[in-house]
Amino acid sequence: xxxxxxxxxxxxxxxxxxxxxxxxxxxxxxxxxxxxxxxxxxxxxxxxxxxxxxxxxxxxxxxxxxxxxxxxxxxxxxxxxxxxxxxxxxxxxxxxxxxxxxxxxxxxx
Amino acid sequence: xxxxxxxxxxxxxxxxxxxxxxxxxxxxxxxxxxxxxxxxxxxxxxxxxxxxxxxxxxxxxxxxxxxxxxxxxxxxxxxxxxxxxxxxxxxxxxxxxxxxxxxxxxxxxxxxxxxxxx
Numbered sequence: 001x002x003x004x005x006x007x008x009x010x011x012x013x014x015x016x017x018x019x020x021x022x023x024x025x026x027x028x029x030x031x032x033x034x035x036x037x038x039x040x041x042x043x044x045x046x047x048x049x050x051x052x053x054x055x056x057x058x059x060x061x062x063x064x065x066x067x068x069x070x071x072x073x074x075x076x077x078x079x080x081x082x083x084x085x086x087x088x089x090x091x092x093x094x095x096x097x098x099x100x101x102x103x104x105x106x107x108x109x
Numbered sequence: 110x111x112x113x114x115x116x117x118x119x120x121x122x123x124x125x126x127x128x129x130x131x132x133x134x135x136x137x138x139x140x141x142x143x144x145x146x147x148x149x150x151x152x153x154x155x156x157x158x159x160x161x162x163x164x165x166x167x168x169x170x171x172x173x174x175x176x177x178x179x180x181x182x183x184x185x186x187x188x189x190x191x192x193x194x195x196x197x198x199x200x201x202x203x204x205x206x207x208x209x210x211x212x213x214x215x216x217x218x219x220x221x222x223x224x225x226x227x
Contacts, residue, residue, distance in 0.1 A: 004151075043221050044218045049213035096157055
C-alpha cells in the first residue's frame with residue numbers, strides 16, 4: 001500500500017519560472033511532511049518540512065503548502081535555477097519516514 | 110563530523126554469496142535507519158535502531174537480511190544468499206534522539222552502498 005504518492009514522474013521548467021511538485025498521502029496520522037532532494041550518486045538531502053498543524057512553511061526560494069482536507073502537499077520553488085535539477089522526494093513522518101517515488105525536476109537554462 | 114558514512118560504495122557479487130554493508134552515523138545521533146532504493150522508486154524502509162535496540166523491521170524484509178548495531182554506534186546490514194532481486198542502493202540514515210527537537214524527525218542520509226547481484 002502506497003501511503004505517499006508522487007504521481008508526476010518528471011517535470012521540466014524554464015529557468016526563472018516556478019516549479020510545483022505535488023504529493024498525496026493517505027494516512028491522516030502523519031505528523032510531519034518533508035521534502036528531500038537527491039542528486040545522482042548522492043544520498044537524499046533534507047530540504048524543508050511542514051508540521052501537520054500548519055498550512056504553509058517558507059524557506060528562501062522554497063515553500064511547502066499543506067492541504068490536510070485533501071491530503072495533499074506541494075513544494076514550490078521560485079525562481080527555479082538549473083542547480084535545482086534533481087529528484088525530489090516527498091516523505092511523511094511516523095517514527096520513520098515513508099517516501100514517495102520521487103519526481104525528476106529538470107530546470108532548463 | 111563528516112556526516113553519515115557508508116562502506117563499501119559499490120559491491121558486485123554473485124548470486125548466493127553473502128554481503129555486508131557498514132554504516133557510521135553522525136556521532137550525536139542515536140537513531141539509525143536502513144532503507145533500500147531501486148530504480149524509479151523512493152527509499153523503502155527496512156529497519157531502524159535507537160541506540161543498540163532494533164525497534165522496527167519492515168514486514169517485507171526477508172529472513173536473509175539481518176542488521177546489527179552492537180554498541181549503539183556503527184551498524185552493519187548483512188544479506189545472506191543474495192538474489193538478483195536484492196540489487197539496489199542500500200541507504201543508511203541517522204537522526205537525533207526522539208523528542209530532542211520540536212520539529213520534524215529529519216534523517217541525514219549517507220551516499221549509499223550500491224549492490225549488484227549477478
